[in-house]
Amino acid sequence: MCNLSESLIEKGEKIGEKIGEEIAEKIGEKIGEERMSRKIAINLLDLLDDETISEKIGLPIETVCQLRRENTE
DSSP states (O other), X not given: OHHHHHHXXXXXXXXXXXXXXXXXXXXXXXXXXXXXXXXXXXXXXXTSOHHHHHHHHOOOHHHHHHHHHHHOO
């Protein structure tokens, strides 16, 4: 009986680790994509208006406006 519960605990831990790794990977990808979008938007600030950048990059207009404020001060 003890071996069964230990086996189930080990199996649960492995499943938990795998799920945790998958979640962390997805979060990391999302953060990386957002950082890249912000860098691209910053590079376009002197070429395009905020609405066009927002539309083409996919960032919220509020974010683009904030980036403009931060990078033109």
